[in-house]
Amino acid sequence: MKKKNLIILGIDTSCDDTCAAxxxxNTVLSNIVRTQKIHQKFGGVVPELAASLHLQHIVSVVNNAIxxxxxxxxxxxxxxxxxxPGLIGSLLVGSAFAKSLAMCWQIPLISVNHIQAHILAHFIKGVHSTPPNFPFISLSISGGHTNIxxxxxxxEIKILGSSNDISxxxxxxxxxxxxxxxxPGGRIIDKYAQLGNSKTFFFNKPKAKKLNFSFSGLQTNFLYFLKKKIKKNSKFISQNINDICASFQETVFEILFDKLNQTVKKTGIKNIVFSGGISSNLGLKKFFSKKSLENNWKTFFPQLEFSSDNAAMIALVGKLKYERNLFDKFSIKP
Known part of the structure; x- marks a missing residue:
């Protein structure tokens, strides 16, 4: 169903950000994100609290977007x-609100796969002068998922590999x-890593079958490494923080590259699209910009605004599904 001006309202409540756009x-008119900073004091997202705060914020966030x-x-x-995918309590808030509004306004309802939306954020107008060509390989990396x-x-997407344990x-x-x-500490690690020597310390690179990942082994190795060093020098972390972060990130990037390299050899596809919150990591961009030149890959990174959770990417997928008459019934469940 083609329209000259197809206007879509997107809503995302997959985790702890209440988003509307x-x-x-393909042009973004508004993109509102209300972040729940209260989770910082708990060291991670509290699902029940996240759902409760979505209830408080969603009306004002959607209204502000309009x-x-x-x-x-x-x-x-x-x-x-x-x-x-997402936290079920948070998803329930967003889906119930979207259904109610669509029913009230008597307009179509469209459900969206959050991971697919992260990937297709690259097609929002202004993200790239020339969007990636199909087919391409997407490395989808965030707090909730790690997929090739x-x-x-x-x-039309197909998961070739994912993490066997933690994201x-x-x-x-x-x-x-x-x-x-x-x-969240990912950006802080990246900040210190820019000042360090990535060859100072070495960590194990866990192996996983086929195109899958495994990060729990690296986590265990890192923790034992710190425990051993701190036992000898209580100030080890503060004295070596830049090199620790740089070495840790380098290990992660090498793991990602090894799997992507296997994927390219298996599929013959050299267009690599990064998506998800970790795609904004500065060290990651530098590492893979260099690797892409060495291996004749073409790599794409989203703008910061569209790498973390947002509703503009949800609205874009909604627009694509609208054009194909892919609507949902109000009985759909998250």
């Missing part, structure tokens, strides 16, 4: 919302906590 075709977009409610053609995905077309984002947060950083 309005797009007109106001900033400078449109009237009756201009919205459909409502897209994150249906999976083959993307054949906008709505990469979970690994970063656990390591950051051990180093004394506040949650």
């Amino acid at each position: 309005i797009i007109n075709n 106001l900033k977009a400078k449109i009237k409610n009756n201009a919205i053609n459909a409502i897209a919302f994150t249906n999976f 995905i083959k993307v054949k077309d906008f709505l 990469l984002g979970n690994l970063f947060d656990n390591m950051a906590k051990r180093l004394g950083f506040k949650y």
Whole structure:
């Protein structure tokens, strides 16, 4: 179903950010994110608290998105919302609100795969001068997932590999906590890593079959390493924080590269698209920019605004599904 001006309201409540956005075709008119900073004092997201705060914030966040977009409610053609994956309590809030609004306004309801939306954020107008060509390989890395995905077309994806244990984002947060950083700690590790020597310390690179990942072994090795060093020198972390962070990140990046290199050899696809919160990591961008030149890959990184959780990417997938008449019934469950 083609429209000259297809306006979609996107809603994302997959984790602890309450997000709403309005797009007109591929152009973002507004993109509002309300972050729940209270989780910092708990060292991680508390699911029940996240759901409760979504309930408090969702009306104002959606209203602000509409106001900033400078449109009237009756201009919205459909409502897209994150249906999976995510924290079930948080998803229930977003889905119930989206259903109620769509029913009230008598417009179509569209469910969206959160991971797929992260990948397709690269097609939001202005993210790239030239978007990636199909097919491409997506490395989807965030606090909730670590996947290698083959993307054949906008709505045709296939997971080739994933983590057998913890996600990469979970690994970063656990390591950051051990180093004394506040949650979320991934960006703090990256900040210190830019000042360090990545060849100072060496950590084990756990092996996983096929194109899958395993990070629990690296986590255990890192913790034992710190315990041993601190036993000899109580100030080891503070005296070596830059090199510790740089060496840790380098190990992670090498693990990711090894699996991506296997994927390229297996599929013959050299277009590599990074998505998810960790794709904003500065060290990751530097590492893979160098590797792409050495291996003749073409790599794509999203803008910071669209790497972390947001609703613009949800609205974009909603627009793509609207054009294909892929609507959902109000009985759909997250």
